[in-house]
Amino acid sequence: MQQLFDIAGVAGDAHVAFGELRYWLVDLSVSQLVLAERNAHNARQRLNGYLENLASYDADTVASIRTEIDAYFSKAMDAADAYADDNRVIGNTLLGNARSHSARVDEALYALVRKVSAAAVEERRLVVAHADAAAATAYYVVVAMVLAGLALTILVLRSIVQPLQRLNDTITRLMQGRYDIEIPLESGHEFGAMAETLRRFQENARERERLEAESELQKRRLIQAEKMASLGQLTAGIAHEIKNPLNFVNNFARLSQELLDELDAMLRAQLAAADDKTRADAEDLLQTVHLNLGKIHDHGQRADSIVKNMLLHSRDGPGEPETVDLNAIVDEALKLTYHGARAEHRGFNIETVESLDPGAGRIECYPQELMRVFLNLMSNGMYAANKRSEQDGTDFAPQITVTTRGQGDHVGIEIRDNGAGVSPEVRDKIFMPFFTTKPPGEGTGLGLSLSFDIVVKQHGGELTVDSQAHAGTAFLVTLPRVLAAGK
Amino acid sequence: MTAHILVVDDEIDVQELFRQNFRRELRAGTYGFEFAGSGTAALERLRSQARPEVLMVLSDINMPGMSGIDLLQQVRRAWPAMGVVMISAYGDSATAARTRELGAACFLSKPVDFSALKQKLTRLVAATRC
Numbered sequence: 001m002q003q004l005f006d007i008a009g010v011a012g013d014a015h016v017a018f019g020e021l022r023y024w025l026v027d028l029s030v031s032q033l034v035l036a037e038r039n040a041h042n043a044r045q046r047l048n049g050y051l052e053n054l055a056s057y058d059a060d061t062v063a064s065i066r067t068e069i070d071a072y073f074s075k076a077m078d079a080a081d082a083y084a085d086d087n088r089v090i091g092n093t094l095l096g097n098a099r100s101h102s103a104r105v106d107e108a109l110y111a112l113v114r115k116v117s118a119a120a121v122e123e124r125r126l127v128v129a130h131a132d133a134a135a136a137t138a139y140y141v142v143v144a145m146v147l148a149g150l151a152l153t154i155l156v157l158r159s160i161v162q163p164l165q166r167l168n169d170t171i172t173r174l175m176q177g178r179y180d181i182e183i184p185l186e187s188g189h190e191f192g193a194m195a196e197t198l199r200r201f202q203e204n205a206r207e208r209e210r211l212e213a214e215s216e217l218q219k220r221r222l223i224q225a226e227k228m229a230s231l232g233q234l235t236a237g238i239a240h241e242i243k244n245p246l247n248f249v250n251n252f253a254r255l256s257q258e259l260l261d262e263l264d265a266m267l268r269a270q271l272a273a274a275d276d277k278t279r280a281d282a283e284d285l286l287q288t289v290h291l292n293l294g295k296i297h298d299h300g301q302r303a304d305s306i307v308k309n310m311l312l313h314s315r316d317g318p319g320e321p322e323t324v325d326l327n328a329i330v331d332e333a334l335k336l337t338y339h340g341a342r343a344e345h346r347g348f349n350i351e352t353v354e355s356l357d358p359g360a361g362r363i364e365c366y367p368q369e370l371m372r373v374f375l376n377l378m379s380n381g382m383y384a385a386n387k388r389s390e391q392d393g394t395d396f397a398p399q400i401t402v403t404t405r406g407q408g409d410h411v412g413i414e415i416r417d418n419g420a421g422v423s424p425e426v427r428d429k430i431f432m433p434f435f436t437t438k439p440p441g442e443g444t445g446l447g448l449s450l451s452f453d454i455v456v457k458q459h460g461g462e463l464t465v466d467s468q469a470h471a472g473t474a475f476l477v478t479l480p481r482v483l484a485a486g487k
Numbered sequence: 488m489t490a491h492i493l494v495v496d497d498e499i500d501v502q503e504l505f506r507q508n509f510r511r512e513l514r515a516g517t518y519g520f521e522f523a524g525s526g527t528a529a530l531e532r533l534r535s536q537a538r539p540e541v542l543m544v545l546s547d548i549n550m551p552g553m554s555g556i557d558l559l560q561q562v563r564r565a566w567p568a569m570g571v572v573m574i575s576a577y578g579d580s581a582t583a584a585r586t587r588e589l590g591a592a593c594f595l596s597k598p599v600d601f602s603a604l605k606q607k608l609t610r611l612v613a614a615t616r617c
Contacts, residue, residue, distance in 0.1 A: 243576050247598040248500050255507040304598075 384419025526553030
């Protein structure tokens with residue numbers, strides 16, 4: 001394109017140079033000056049130079065222009081010569097000839113200039129058009145690339161950032177200790193692996209939580225067992241410590257009574273001989289001391305039985321489980337309790353009613369501990385019935401009813417008394433350690449709580465109480481025939 | 488002839504108890520009692536061979552220092568002809584069986600039934616005497 005503009009410029013220069021040539025040839029014709037001739041030659045040389053340049057663009061046109069220029073020049077020179085010779089007529093003719101040549105050259109040059117310019121403009125237009133097209137293409141390509149880039153980014157975001165976001169959320173929640181969440185399924189090898197790892201972590205965490213809860217439960221059970229054991233040890237320790245002094249109290253009280261009796265026998269003769277007052281005083285003294293010693297002995301015995309009770313209840317270490325006849329244990333317990341109560345409370349009597357189901361059969365249990373439970377419940381029942389008879393007087397007939405029942409894989413034992421019953425408040429607390437309704441010194445409050453532990457914890461059974469004021473109390477023991485594994 | 492019995496118990500008042508419970512027998516000279524406050528003191532007394540010669544030992548099991556069981560073993564080893572009666576507040580069958588294994592003549596639980604003890608002693612003393 002540059003070339004065409006150059007050529008157009010050269011063509012323009014050629015035109016100008018030709019103009020100059022024409023001028024100087026005309027000037028020559030008129031002035032006949034050598035200067036004019038020289039300038040005309042110069043102009044022609046310049047013109048030829050331009051035309052040579054233009055030949056590369058349009059050789060034919062240039063060649064024909066050259067021919068015309070040559071013709072014009074020669075005719076113009078000839079005309080100048082004619083004018084110099086004063087041959088005006090020839091000169092005019094030659095000049096006229098030259099004029100037609102020059103007109104043709106002018107025309108041709110002008111046309112050439114126009115042509116080259118037009119070509120240059122066209123070329124420029126094409127170039128511009130191409131450039132515009134290219135620019136447009138480039139623009140569309142850029143837009144397309146941007147859009148593609150956007151789309152790619154979105155795809156990448158979705159396939160990487162979103163799973164990462166989900167996994168991050170999951171991790172955050174797991175770190176907060178929320179192990180109950182849903183872990184998303186992830187496609188993609190790496191994310192799938194990460195999700196799997198998190199799932200395993202979640203499993204482990206849940207397992208750990210469960211184990212911790214279990215171990216917490218075990219710990220509490222252990223602490224409770226230890227408390228009960230140390231309580232047992234404490235009461236056993238105290239009981240043993242007390243036993244010795246109590247024995248001495250009882251023994252010396254009894255011995256003193258015996259010695260007093262001997263003294264009494266020894267002094268009988270002397271007292272018979274003494275005056276009435278002396279005798280009366282002496283006898284009174286002897287009797288009082290005897291009575292006192294009796295009271296010491298009685299209270300000593302009472303203390304001793306309390307201690308025995310405590311020891312009975314706090315003996316640690318169960319025996320071996322055995323399969324025994326239930327009715328036999330219940331019957332023996334009732335007999336023991338009955339005779340024990342009669343031995344302890346003078347004038348004590350109670351009607352015992354036994355209703356033992358033959359279908360109760362045999363059960364697997366810890367016989368010593370179970371015996372202790374029945375002794376405890378039965379003695380409680382007898383105590384309640386007896387207390388009511390003390391309050392209500394001779395019209396009231398204390399009664400204790402013991403029932404056994406076989407119920408498939410369980411057995412039931414009910415111990416019912418017709419005592420005064422217990423209020424709902426008492427019923428709620430009745431199995432609590434150290435809770436007792438007995439007056440101070442008569443009960444430790446440990447019997448029922450230990451019975452409860454033996455029935456529920458050791459045998460996996462149930463111990464319930466049903467009571468109504470003025471209608472008596474019934475304790476119901478339910479035991480499985482077979483001890484659960486691991487007991 | 489007086490049967491001389493060594494009573495071993497860390498409780499001092501046991502002495503008075505025996506003296507009063509056996510007052511008739513003591514007056515009659517059936518028995519004579521000596522008291523040791525520990526297993527070690529008892530062994531010392533036995534080894535000293537002092538007169539009167541000890542015929543039987545009555546010992547508590549639960550004592551500080553040497554236990555009644557240890558004393559039982561040592562007495563049986565050193566003086567096999569001597570009868571040993573064990574008395575204990577722990578009346579459980581396991582302890583009783585153990586003492587019998589170790590050669591105790593019999594086992595009594597506290598509080599001591601003195602009439603039963605007197606009956607047993609009569610039998611044992613007769614058996615121990617040659």
